[in-house]
Amino acid sequence: MPILEKFSLQGKLAVVTGAGRGIGRGIAIALAQAGADIVISARTQNQLEEVAATIRALGRNCEICVADLVAPNGLDKLEDLVASQPNSLDIWVNNAGGLPDATPRFLTKTSPEQWDAQVDLNLKAVWAGCVSAARLMDTGAIINLSSRAAFGGHLKNGPYSAAKAAVNSLTETFALELAPRIRVNALAPGPIATTNMLESVGMTEDQADDVLKHFPVPLGRLGTPEDIGAAAVFLASPASSWITGQCLYVTGGF
Template identity: 35%
Template sequence: MSVADRFKLQNKVALVTGGGRNLGRAIALSLAEAGADVVLTGRSLPEMEKAAEEIRKLGQKALAIVMDVTNLSQIEEAVQKIISAFGRIDILVNNAATRSHKPLLEISEAEWRSVIDTNLTGAFLCCKAVGPYMVRQGGGRVINISSRAGTRGRADVSAYCASKGGLNQLTQALALEWAPYGILVNAVAPGIINTDRSYEGATAIPSIPRERVAAIPLKRAAEISEILPLVLYFASEACSYTTGQIVLIDGGSSAQ
């Protein structure tokens, strides 16, 4: 098998949570471009259906399912639909996320729980639901979309930092736990990305995004297209000896 062939995903089935917009949508499309059939889950069916139609135009099968990653019964129901439709799940991308941009003393318990439940517990629940099928298949790929905020604290986003830090530890612990089954677990940890979600938490204080971008060695935010190759690597046979890694894509910020 050539190096290029190792990045192909023919006959693979991928599940992407939060797949209707921004990074999740782009990940879903990129996996389809590599040959995978893709299932998108999220809360907005119209957005996901649009992405699913684009995937079908690429010649791949696509399925859009309304699913809340904080609800185990919904996740299990979605997984059953996927198994019924495709017979397997080879790739799980835990992308669904939310954030709260407030000082800790102003965060309500409900806001804290919403961030932790979506970003951390949601990934746990999806892994719990999908894992048994990957074990039976003899392998799989889990890709957690983390953040630089999971490796370094930042003021006013304590819940988000805690959730992504926990996701990093879950990534490494699960990589060890599932290695005997041939399931590889890795995380992609971007810094600032040019998406709606990256900036919405900072709109109340317009100077924060400009200052943060100026502090990046490459002096710009990442484009979504610059995140996708690493996700594809982790999803593919090219990644056959890589597990338990949290790889930052942050324009050099973590080197400072």
């Protein structure tokens, strides 16, 4: 197969959770640009509608599912929608995550309720998504969203960092359990210019350029959702057919 054809997702069906904005939106659009039809999920209808319109304008099919993945049985609607599609599932991206209340905090100042909220969103939802994908998928690729914060210690970001470090371990174990029919890898973004990331360091979109003072990125700029989307296309495509159980850090060298 010619090398560029190995990056094609033509005829594939992909799920992207947390796809209403930011990195999830960037991944969903990138997978569609590579040829996949998409099922997108998030909690906000109007955000999903905008992303779906963008994907449909590319000539790809796109279905939306409004769902809260940390609610009891939160994946049921999404599973039912995927199962109803004419094509079988090939790609599942567990992107939903972040800071539930947009508040960074020290571990010693985290209540049990706040801890549970972080772990439910950033770890439990990933585990549940992998289980759903394995149930729906004959062969294919699962991509879990980790973070540069999973590596090392992080003041005021401890619960999130711990959950993302656990995502890396989860990814390695699922890769063993589901091989050889399903590949499971993680993507770990560095500082990306999204609302969630700016909130995590107490800044607004108008202050995005100042974020580089907090994150000395060797490549000299913040990442974009499109940067992560390109990496997701690679991990979802036949170009990475001999890669599983890995975490790809996309951080600009940070």
